[in-house]
Amino acid sequence: MRSSPRSRLSALLAGAVTVGALLTATATPAQAADTPLRDLGTAKGKVIGTAVTGSKLTGTYGDLAGAQFSSLTPGNAMKWGSVEPTQGTFNWAEADQIVNFAEAHGQQVRGHTLVWHSQNPSWLTNGTWTPAQLTTLLQNHINTEVGRYKGRIAAWDVVNEPFNEDGTYRSTLWYNGLGVDYIANALTWARAADPNAKLYINDYNVEGVNAKSNALYNLVSSLKQRGVPIDGVGLQAHLILGQVPATFQQNIQRFADLGLDVAITELDIRMNLPSDATKLAQQKADYKAVTAACVAVARCVNLTVWGFTDSDSWVESTFPGQGAATPYDANYQPKPAYYGISEALGGGTTTPPTGACKATYSVTSQWNTGFTGNVVISCSGAALSSWRATWTFGAGQTVTQAWNATCTQSGAAVSCANATYNGTVPDGGSVSFGFNGAWSGSNPLPTVTVS
Template sequence: MRLTAVFTGATAAAALLAAGATAHAADIPLRDLAAAKGKVIGTAVTGSKLTGTYGDIAGAQFNSLTPGNAMKWETVEPSRGTFNWAEADQIVAFAQAHNQQVRGHTLVWHSQNPGWLANGSWTPTELSGLLQNHITTEVTRYKGKLAAWDVVNEAFNEDGTYRSTLWYNGLGSDYIAQALTWAHAADPSAKLYINDYNVEGVNAKSTALYNLVKSLKARGVPIDGVGLQAHLILGQVPSTFQQNIQRFADLGVDVAITELDIRMQLPSTDAKLTQQAADYKTVMDACVAVTRCVGVTVWGFTDSDSWIPDVFDGYGAATPYDENYAPKPAYRAIATSLGGTSTPPTGACTATYSVVSQWNSGFTGQVRIACSGASLSSWKVGWTYGAGQQISQAWNATCTQSGATVSCSNASYNGTVADGGSVTFGFNASWSGSNPVPTVTLG
């Protein structure tokens, strides 16, 4: 079993020894594998769930987050001119704290619009003003904080004609160009996408999207990429998936797989999970093979947070983790495609030492112990101070200090660290002159 330590503000190696650990997740987090290939591996998230095991996995495994619902019109502007940014702000703050990028989703859509907008009677001028104001307000709020926006979502019918929506019916097809232009004006640094489903392979719908992007590029409209949602069915990954990604890339735009899940008819079986893993790998391999495919986002990483059972009766088990946060074969397939191991790898626990606050003669420190693919039934953390620091008080652990050597062990109530879980303890200490971060061991 491989166990590693992470130290805030210092480069150090530590041996972490854990008894009774159970291997589940990969040695190397998906986000690190993806970064090594210059790709994004993301997940859609629900802001209220970004704590505990859900938050630990979201932060450790992914380098990009997409708000599942928190940035849609009915959420952020439920009443005309009245905005609610609470959940969106929460997700952005979480991403910033975990060194992740954010993909905004979505500014213009026919669905999940508030009643005041959807049921209103608007002249084209009024509707255009409402749309411009909404886009400008939302994009400006997150200017410089988001990597990309799904500006326009699901503009086409299956046959390649424009979908009849509030926007198309009121403003014509040029609402797309207008939305992109307004979004670019509000944040010139954000990458702007058109996003749709059933456009993963070469077909009438994806060809209509292709022709639109080509036309927008020719007109000088700011368009940086296309999003292929990839809500797929078991065993039905289009044979032209990679070809389709490549043809969009050849237009000079980026491609992102934005909402990947692969649903199966329940109950799941070993055979279905094996097929699902193969399908995930096919999608991942296609993106890895095309330079301008920037990465893949799964639409929720755990079956407990998936939209599929609520929408497709009798279907589910569509994500890389099961409802209990255990990685499925699909997780292994993603890791393999990104260059990770194809065999069940060992797990890892991490110990992170950080200085939370510091003043003239004292400081508050913190150590966080987290496990992914491993578990602990008890723990003991130790380090040696190099500048005369002295601990005066500790909480959530029993700490002793002899000379420069500090030893902290779990309290009676927090010795167990489950796979995907974490515990934190803190302390106050004195310092003088300097306060270097020590090398930590956990055993």
């Protein structure tokens, strides 16, 4: 489904403009490398993807998701609990939104996930099922979901996280009720529902050679020998700063040597907060190492980050005190990690400027005659003890009300100064202010400076 000119205009108006600093007259904004990651990946024969939240695919988030990545994975929208929260009642809204967005932006979709022990609906997990009933439920679910998107999904994570850390099979509804052949059956049913989609088994802590990845290796070897349809393995790669396994590339290679594709499916690299320059440099090196390991093996076909911005990451809510795990910060600015990926794909060595503060202007909502704007001021390698944000509206817009700043307007020129309580912006910190405005006809984004 192609987006209409009106929807593209709305997405543009909802976007954000970032400008750099302003501590010196020549400061420039932190911009991503000239060549998008998706294009660098194509040149290396790699698909570069990201997990996304469907409701956020507008504004700057949507612009970056569409421009930088050649594959999208629904973070939650295709899981059983999302698509069939009540038995026999389906909700495809977010999944459809993501698939439509991907098709409009020339992207693949990675389906995630058909069989998992988590995020299942309560009617399923709380039910009492005979093996025959459970088999019917699982087969019908796979037939329904894979069938709905037949021809539109490049690859499916068919079975997710089947193993314990020691390589034994995880005790789940599926394993306990159906035995280990639930895996082979799920793959077989998925192949029948969409013969052209690539089928994967996906797990975490299988990035290096260890007991868990050995179990995965033995499973997929057995499946291939039995003629069960299996095209690849997914290595999730939820990693910790400074702990990229030394055997990462070796592990990718041994799966490739079985005649399987390998995908890095959920890459993020978390650190203890707050982040600082040393941690961000290590994170860049880690992202570069992971990407380089994939580049080195021809059958490593996809590298997907699990959310590209820290504002859309699962890490901070799951691992208290840790975060900053993705290639972009919460204000959609590329971090050193972004350039680690870019460099490993053959991109330039441009890095974000240091010692800079920047402002991000966005339109968060808009209606017939009005809109709400937001400005975030953040610093990295620099700090502010007071600030003033200024811009010039380009289409007669006016500020009607502001909060967390004192704003004045003369003609098209707007000046907003800090309040008494938020003038300090520390290195690595940020402040924000908002305003309501009036517009008519168009609402182009202005360029903001901070002093």
